[in-house]
Amino acid sequence: MEGAGGAAIRPRKMDVEALLGTLVKEHGVMRGAIGRAKDAAARGDLHAVSAELRGIDPLFRQHVADEEAQILGLLVGELGRERAAEAIRIFQQHRPIYQLMLKVRELASRPSEGLRESEAELAELFELHARAEESAVFPRAASLGAARRPS
Ligand SMILES: [Fe+2]
Numbered sequence: 001m002e003g004a005g006g007a008a009i010r011p012r013k014m015d016v017e018a019l020l021g022t023l024v025k026e027h028g029v030m031r032g033a034i035g036r037a038k039d040a041a042a043r044g045d046l047h048a049v050s051a052e053l054r055g056i057d058p059l060f061r062q063h064v065a066d067e068e069a070q071i072l073g074l075l076v077g078e079l080g081r082e083r084a085a086e087a088i089r090i091f092q093q094h095r096p097i098y099q100l101m102l103k104v105r106e107l108a109s110r111p112s113e114g115l116r117e118s119e120a121e122l123a124e125l126f127e128l129h130a131r132a133e134e135s136a137v138f139p140r141a142a143s144l145g146a147a148r149r150p151s
């Protein structure tokens with residue numbers, strides 16, 4: 001996934017603990033926008049669906065860039081690919097979720113079939129993904145980050 005205009009997104013410079021706190025907060029921000037987009041889709045407000053999803057597009061791409069570069073980098077670096085397999089699998093959901101987000105925006109650009117269903121699917125996939133990260137990926141990254149910190 002690339003930044004606007006194809007430029008690579010730079011990972012934010014933060015220590016692991018601060019980054020994890022930021023990522024969890026951002027799940028809340030994105031969950032809120034996707035939830036409002038779902039309500040908007042249910043009442044047929046296409047403009048609001050587009051606006052909500054367009055509004056979180058840069059955040060989503062920055063968030064994923066940090067997860068893949070920094071969190072996955074830490075897990076794979078410390079544990080190896082085999083023991084980081086679950087995180088790798090969970091992070092492989094980024095692209096399909098982003099593709100679905102683009103599809104919902106496309107569907108919301110004019111009256112069309114399937115907007116509600118696709119937006120509901122997006123909300124569900126995002127929720128499962130965020131929960132999997134918070135329960136199975138971030139705690140491992142937190143303990144590796146803490147172990148690495150000089151005390
Ligand atoms: Fe993610």
Ligand SMILES: [Fe+2]
Nearest residue numbers: 023067130133
């Ligand atoms: Fe995330």
